[in-house]
Amino acid sequence: IHLNSLAINLFMSRLAHLRTFLEVYRQKSFSKAANALGITQPAVSQQVQALEVLTGKPLFIRQSRGVVPTDVAEELAHSISGSIDLLEQKLTSFRFGKVVGGVVHMVVPADLLGQGYGQMLAPLTADGFTLRLQTGNRTKIYQLLEEQQVDFAIASSRLNTEHYEFVELTQEFPLIVFAPSLQSKIGKTLNEDVLKQLPVISYDEELSYFSPLWQKLFGHPPAMQAVITLPDMRAIKQLVLQGFGWSVLPDYHCTSELQNGSLFSLNSKQESISTPIYLVWHKHRQLSPSLHYVKSFIL
Numbered sequence: 001i002h003l004n005s006l007a008i009n010l011f012m013s014r015l016a017h018l019r020t021f022l023e024v025y026r027q028k029s030f031s032k033a034a035n036a037l038g039i040t041q042p043a044v045s046q047q048v049q050a051l052e053v054l055t056g057k058p059l060f061i062r063q064s065r066g067v068v069p070t071d072v073a074e075e076l077a078h079s080i081s082g083s084i085d086l087l088e089q090k091l092t093s094f095r096f097g098k099v100v101g102g103v104v105h106m107v108v109p110a111d112l113l114g115q116g117y118g119q120m121l122a123p124l125t126a127d128g129f130t131l132r133l134q135t136g137n138r139t140k141i142y143q144l145l146e147e148q149q150v151d152f153a154i155a156s157s158r159l160n161t162e163h164y165e166f167v168e169l170t171q172e173f174p175l176i177v178f179a180p181s182l183q184s185k186i187g188k189t190l191n192e193d194v195l196k197q198l199p200v201i202s203y204d205e206e207l208s209y210f211s212p213l214w215q216k217l218f219g220h221p222p223a224m225q226a227v228i229t230l231p232d233m234r235a236i237k238q239l240v241l242q243g244f245g246w247s248v249l250p251d252y253h254c255t256s257e258l259q260n261g262s263l264f265s266l267n268s269k270q271e272s273i274s275t276p277i278y279l280v281w282h283k284h285r286q287l288s289p290s291l292h293y294v295k296s297f298i299l
Contacts, residue, residue, distance in 0.1 A: 018225040025077045026168045029066040101128025102290045105150040110135040111233035153280045166278040173272040174213045175265045178246035199245030202226035
């Protein structure tokens, strides 16, 4: 019995360390992880250091603003996140007792909703929840959040930390893509002058989705005008597939097309930039036990 108690204590200690590590990985910050977990920042640092001793390798590179996960951290996070989240979801249901469900209002960009987020949320109906999902662009998303007409939003834009709480769900990587019919004009290597002379299809007039990647690749913001603007990545992909122009798409929107050769890309994920996708809620919105359960379920 004594040995079993020691084993359980060791397991629970490691479990707490792994949960803390996962929160730091998602938040890219020790202080934000501490706030999310309700513990002190030194405690977060100690638990991560304990895991680094266990693995024998560093997990994060400290920077002036937050931390960057190492390759070891990436591998560890991908291997444990599903199990940790599932366990936490179950523990949350015990902590809140019998969840009675209720109506949950969410706003999600249309292209993300079409990439499986609706399917991800659907199992909540088995716990008595009624889902009311809306779609909208960045302006509508933050209008609904500010007016507290929705409980949660999924968004990829920069957040006002004074007004909103958020947790990173995943990351996307923008890719410059075009159809084979344009390959003879675009070529196989990055050429800013060539791209600027060909039709470009954009999410908006400001080329907001292009800008961070363009800045990284060419050292300045894009200076061009889109021939077509369309606030839906799925529709943009269809136009690109038909050869009406080139565009920048999230990697998960064009994985199969890149694999089967119906689209080409001028940059890889390694040459791209990571764009976080967040679960967001207003700081002034009081989350009921049922909404805490929904948040835990999503995470």
